[in-house]
Amino acid sequence: MNLTSQYADLTMAKEVFHSTEPLQLESGEVLRKFDLAYTTYGQMNAKKSNVIWVVHALTGDSNAAEWWNGLIGEDKFFDPGRHFIICANLLGSCYGSTHPFSENPDTGIPYFYDFPQVTTRDLAASLERLRQHLGIERIQTLIGGSLGGQVCLEWALTLGQKLDNAVILASTAKTSPWVIGFNETQRMAIESDCTWGECHELAGSKGLETARAIAMLTYRHPDDLLIKQSEREEKTDGFRASSYLRYQGKKLAKRFNALSYWTLSKAMDSHDLGRGRGGVEIALGKIEAKVLSIGVNSDLLFLSSECQFISQKVKRGTYKEIKSTAGHDAFLIEFEQLAYFLQSFYLEQR
């Protein structure tokens, strides 16, 4: 199916992969079948050497050319005229892939609160199924930020020599207690919503608003709010920072649901590349691909030191740092710096 995107003049296709092979999860549970919605841009070349696989962050979807429109599109760094770009909606997310409101084949009704816990390793395993289904033998670049970067690291390790380059943005090899702590406060906000526990799509949605408001503070930097949300006049109440966070909470609750948020924030907590592999340093050392790890100087969530650590422990690592007041979300915003870092990374390989 060919569609024209309103965001760029490019050929895209939207498909759903129906996996009927059971997926064994780290928890011991099994997903008997699952769907992954995915979007592709451009065409694979004859050598099958132009595959760019994008992994989205916590609340993203497969429309990578929309939310990364400064990097993907005609004449952008990743250009569908030259690259075959693919992005799949992560398992557990509500943009077309199997998630808590999908039918549980064992019961014939939605999973709701019985949706199994998935880890970043499980998410990578589900993407691997899609790769095999599509007959993609080689991935030129696997790229993702935050939760997406965690899934990329997991997958990069198991892809071995089938992957040439991994670009990991604002992410980490093992989720820190700091990040788990923020995720827990957000889940506590969801739990305190009296509709949490009910079986419908709006269950926990007021709690989700609060969760997103908390999360936004971790995605921004104090300087960013100072620049954008300072008051223009003296006042004692009704602050712009307050309405901004409330607005952001409502904005997410309109397009996402609390159960998917719960599932994916737990997946983020689970992330430990070194689990069962002798620790993160050993695991990072087993990644065959060249790795570009990009940190953000103002990231208060996934610290730039964590990003630097990745580049130091892989066999062939490079570290670059985005300078921005935007905080963690700079990886979704600072396109000029990103394109420059990518350009130099690929040039160094020639």
Ligand SMILES: CC(=O)SCCNC(=O)CCNC(=O)[C@H](O)C(C)(C)COP(=O)(O)OP(=O)(O)OC[C@H]1O[C@@H](n2cnc3c(N)ncnc32)[C@H](O)[C@@H]1OP(=O)(O)O
């Ligand atoms: C269907 C989908 O959307 S799929 C998913 C797409 N999203 C993703 O993939 C997740 C990644 N993207 C993101 O997290 C975000 O889009 C980002 C980080 C790239 C940008 O975040 P934004 O929310 O656009 O930027 P920012 O923090 O500056 O906030 C701007 C918004 O807050 C509003 N706002 C700003 N100040 C205030 C205030 N004081 N009071 C109320 N609202 C305010 C603006 O009007 C604007 O609203 P809009 O989004 O309706 O246009």
Ligand SMILES: N[C@@H](CCO)C(=O)O
């Ligand atoms: N702003 C990102 C989360 C941070 O990686 C999102 O909503 O997916």
